[in-house]
Amino acid sequence: MNKNIRKAAGDGAISGDAVISANATILADAAISCKGLWKSFASKAETLDVLKGVDMELPTGSSCSIVGASGSGKSTFLSILGGIERLDKGELRVGGYELHRLSEKELPVFRTKVIGFVFQFHYLLKDFSALENVALPAYMAGLGRKKAWEKAEQLLIKVGLKERLNHFPSELSGGERQRAAIARALVNDPRVILADEPTGNLDAQNADTVSELLFELPALTGTSLVLATHDRELAQKASVRFALIQGSLQTS
Ligand SMILES: Nc1ncnc2c1ncn2[C@@H]1O[C@H](COP(=O)(O)OP(=O)(O)OP(=O)(O)O)[C@@H](O)[C@H]1O
Numbered sequence: 211m212n213k214n215i216r217k218a219a220g221d222g223a224i225s226g227d228a229v230i231s232a233n234a235t236i237l238a239d240a241a242i243s244c245k246g247l248w249k250s251f252a253s254k255a256e257t258l259d260v261l262k263g264v265d266m267e268l269p270t271g272s273s274c275s276i277v278g279a280s281g282s283g284k285s286t287f288l289s290i291l292g293g294i295e296r297l298d299k300g301e302l303r304v305g306g307y308e309l310h311r312l313s314e315k316e317l318p319v320f321r322t323k324v325i326g327f328v329f330q331f332h333y334l335l336k337d338f339s340a341l342e343n344v345a346l347p348a349y350m351a352g353l354g355r356k357k358a359w360e361k362a363e364q365l366l367i368k369v370g371l372k373e374r375l376n377h378f379p380s381e382l383s384g385g386e387r388q389r390a391a392i393a394r395a396l397v398n399d400p401r402v403i404l405a406d407e408p409t410g411n412l413d414a415q416n417a418d419t420v421s422e423l424l425f426e427l428p429a430l431t432g433t434s435l436v437l438a439t440h441d442r443e444l445a446q447k448a449s450v451r452f453a454l455i456q457g458s459l460q461t462s
């Protein structure tokens with residue numbers, strides 16, 4: 211195995227038997243359910259209340275969009291849903307887990323096994339091929355090498371990159387990089403995909419291809435999708451549409 215792959219897999223690896231403890235009950239219900247979610251950022255000068263009692267319910271296998279002005283809290287909300295940021299107050303269930311009850315130790319496992327992230331920038335590892343970029347998170351999550359690579363190949367074929375498996379990120383177009391990033395987000399069979407301005411860095415044609423692919427995911431893989439965007443036309447494609455206004459989520 212390539213020494214860089216071993217190094218990447220060894221650094222911060224989540225082993226296959228890493229678990230979320232038994233007190234984190236898995237609940238078979240909506241993909242996302244939150245009540246009274248509150249998040250503030252405190253600095254020396256002031257406390258900024260970004261989310262002020264957000265309520266939301268997203269059925270499993272459906273897609274939703276969140277629009278809102280710059281600074282309205284879209285990325286903050288997605289970071290909380292994905293277990294990157296902690297909520298200050300409220301109740302939050304994502305993919306069956308009660309996030310407000312998960313410990314710091316459990317959160318990385320939750321992020322790896324329950325959530326797939328797609329950002330505005332692809333964040334592919336530049337020294338690894340498309341295939342390795344997609345396979346690594348599965349390998350790090352404990353899937354054997356052969357299975358991880360086979361799964362990565364299947365996913366890259368699914369997103370239309372059959373001819374680009376061994377290309378490095380610098381050898382892919384912007385749209386191709388973003389499709390590889392989507393394949394990577396899918397590799398651990400997440401229950402929820404969180405996409406933050408996923409087409410923000412693409413031209414119109416690539417943006418269309420990538421958004422079509424994202425909105426196909428619930429039907430294709432059974433995952434649920436939350437997409438934050440400034441683009442109202444893109445937001446219209448989601449089955450449930452929200453706007454984040456003055457710290458609360460409204461249906462739009
Ligand atoms: N770690 C942090 N510390 C302090 N303030 C923060 C932090 N993260 C975000 N904020 C503030 O919270 C507010 C919401 O930010 P956020 O990035 O969630 O907005 P957004 O809706 O995603 O904006 P954009 O559309 O520009 O991406 C902003 O005013 C921002 O400055």
Ligand SMILES: [Mg+2]
Pocket residue numbers: 284285286406
């Ligand atoms: Mg943002």
